[in-house]
Amino acid sequence: xxxxxxxxxxxxxxxxxxxxxxxxxxxxxxxxxxxxxxxxxxxxxxxxxxxxxxxxxxxxxxxxxxxxxxxxxxxxxxxxxxxxxxxxxxxxxxxxxxxxxxxxxxxxxxxxxxxxxxxxxxxxxxxxxxxxxxxxxxxxxxxxxxxxxxxxxxxxxxxxxxxxxxxxxxxxxxxxxxxxxxxxxxxxxxxxxxxxxxxxxxxxxxxxxxxxxxxxxxxxxxxxxxxxxxxxxxxxxxxxxxxxxxxxxxxxxxxxxxxxxxxxxxxxxxxxxxxxxxxxxxxxxxxxxxxxxxxxx
Amino acid sequence: xxxxxxxxxxxxxxxxxxxxxxxxxxxxxxxxxxxxxxxxxxxxxxxxxxxxxxxxxxxxxxxxxxxxxxxxxxxxxxxxxxxxxxxxxxxxxxxxxxxxxxxxxxxxxxxxxxxxxxxxxxxxxxxxxxxxxxx
Numbered sequence: 190x191x192x193x194x195x196x197x198x199x200x201x202x203x204x205x206x207x208x209x210x211x212x213x214x215x216x217x218x219x220x221x222x223x224x225x226x227x228x229x230x231x232x233x234x235x236x237x238x239x240x241x242x243x244x245x246x247x248x249x250x251x252x253x254x255x256x257x258x259x260x261x262x263x264x265x266x267x268x269x270x271x272x273x274x275x276x277x278x279x280x281x282x283x284x285x286x287x288x289x290x291x292x293x294x295x296x297x298x299x300x301x302x303x304x305x306x307x308x309x310x311x312x313x314x315x316x317x318x319x320x321x322x323x324x325x326x327x328x329x330x331x332x333x334x335x336x337x338x339x340x341x342x343x344x345x346x347x348x349x350x351x352x353x354x355x356x357x358x359x360x361x362x363x364x365x366x367x368x369x370x371x372x373x374x375x376x377x378x379x380x381x382x383x384x385x386x387x388x389x390x391x392x393x394x395x396x397x398x399x400x401x402x403x404x405x406x407x408x409x410x411x412x413x414x415x416x417x418x419x420x421x422x423x424x425x426x427x428x429x430x431x432x433x434x435x436x437x438x439x440x441x442x443x444x445x446x447x448x449x450x451x452x453x454x455x456x457x458x459x460x461x462x463x464x465x466x467x468x469x470x471x472x473x474x475x476x477x478x479x480x481x482x483x484x485x486x
Numbered sequence: 487x488x489x490x491x492x493x494x495x496x497x498x499x500x501x502x503x504x505x506x507x508x509x510x511x512x513x514x515x516x517x518x519x520x521x522x523x524x525x526x527x528x529x530x531x532x533x534x535x536x537x538x539x540x541x542x543x544x545x546x547x548x549x550x551x552x553x554x555x556x557x558x559x560x561x562x563x564x565x566x567x568x569x570x571x572x573x574x575x576x577x578x579x580x581x582x583x584x585x586x587x588x589x590x591x592x593x594x595x596x597x598x599x600x601x602x603x604x605x606x607x608x609x610x611x612x613x614x615x616x617x618x619x620x621x
Contacts, residue, residue: 351581430528434536441574448570464616467566471612474570478577482584 217262218280222247223255227273230263231281235270315403315450316457322402329405332412336372339415343422346371349379349477350411350444352418372408379473380404383455386469393459400458407454410446414439448474498614499552499569502607506545506576509600515587519597540579541601547572548608555615562615569612576605 217223222245229244230236241252256263262277273281314325336347345352346368355368367374380401387393417439418427426432448470455466510520518526520538527535551568554561580601584591 430535433534437537437540437575437578441571441578444574445567445570449567463563467563468613468616471566471570471609471616475573475577475609478580481581 214261214276214280217259218284220255220258222251223259224284226252226255226259226271227262227277227281228284230271230273231278231284235266235272237270241271314406315454317399317403325402325406329402332405332409333373333376335412336376336408336415337370339412339419340372341369343415343418345415345418347375347411348481349375350447350474351477351481352411352415352440353481376405376408382473383451383469386472387455387459387461391459391461391465393461395460396458400454403454403458407447407450410443410450414443444474496552496556496611496615498607499548499555499611502604502611503545503549503552503572505600505604505607506541506548508545509597509604510539510542510545512597512600513595514583514597514601515590515594534582537579537582540575541597541604544572544576544579545604547575548604552608552611566612566616569608573605573608576601580605 217227225245226241229241233240238252242249245252256271259277262274262280263271264274265271313321314328317325340347340352343352344355346355348371384397384400418436421427421432421436427436451473452463452466452470455461455469456463459466461469513519516523520541524535524538527538548569551565551572554565554568
């Protein structure tokens with residue numbers, strides 16, 4: 190019983206210590222001057238009181254007050270310079286990470302062309318609230334159905350962001366059926382690959398359901414391509430050199446639009462930096478290409 | 487300083503793009519280079535004649551994208567997206583053309599090697615660019 194009592198006491202002490210550290214961490218980051226102090230030390234590895242005074246442009250008393258508050262995050266060493274503690278380094282990294290994510294996402298999404306692209310694709314269905322959830326689901330289902338029908342009419346099968354011709358006369362019934370529903374299968378495979386990559390490499394497990402619901406919207410531009418190709422096919426324009434060229438330009442354009450939407454969706458739904466999202470898109474697209482080439486060879 | 491830091495990565499992209507443009511003027515699977523093939527196929531009205539211009543188009547687009555990063559590093563994401571377009575053309579060319587000439591793959595000319603080298607250099611440049619930003 191005695192041992193149990195001591196253990197309980199130790200656990201209580203540990204818990205309250207953890208809470209103290211957590212409180213001081215968030216309290217320290219809650220003030221602009223304290224954030225500046227952490228960034229100043231983090232950027233330069235260490236700093237002196239004189240340098241802090243020069244950079245912050247506030248009174249000596251104010252600096253001492255904030256340095257006291259930051260006692261868990263910084264330490265004054267024998268050379269009278271201030272260094273970050275382990276917790277301070279963690280705070281510095283998290284501050285830097287958040288600022289990079291916010292600024293890069295903001296500035297990139299301000300681009301007029303990218304803004305127009307995301308407007309056409311109805312951004313509100315990628316990042317939807319409760320009210321729009323049912324519309325997002327409806328839109329996603331419509332895109333999948335339309336994609337499947339258009340793929341069938343074009344006699345295409347979908348593979349990642351590519352479409353290939355298929356000759357249904359030489360195929361067995363079951364394979365032909367699988368090819369007919371390749372747009373749906375491709376959608377599911379794509380989702381699991383991307384979800385897997387974000388979970389394994391970036392440890393992002395959040396918003397999986399929302400990401401799944403809005404995932405078909407990523408394929409929305411490809412519906413445009415399939416429609417244009419169908420028009421070319423029914424008007425017998427596919428056989429003409431210039432229309433073949435235009436068809437391929439459309440294919441590239443809509444693929445890139447889809448890749449951009451994928452990057453955007455990963456950024457907003459999974460909280461990934463836009464650069465990381467683009468790496469995933471890049472690997473997926475060119476990885477897909479390598480697989481196609483491998484099968485061809 | 488910013489320019490110096492990222493110049494090397496961007497140079498990989500520039501070299502890759504130049505290789506892609508050069509590949510247009512070398513033979514791939516036949517005696518003729520791609521420009522000659524384009525002229526021949528246009529004359530006989532073959533439906534895919536424009537396909538032979540794709541490495542050139544791709545090289546020019548990738549070159550513009552690489553120069554964009556050298557000019558202003560803040561345009562990095564736009565540069566990546568433009569490169570996506572450029573490499574998209576090359577991918578379509580690879581898939582369409584290599585699948586036609588698959589039997590002659592062992593007798594590939596200089597153009598094929600230049601094209602593949604250019605493609606890989608552009609890809610490495612893109613990944614390097616995106617990874618560098620992350621640090």
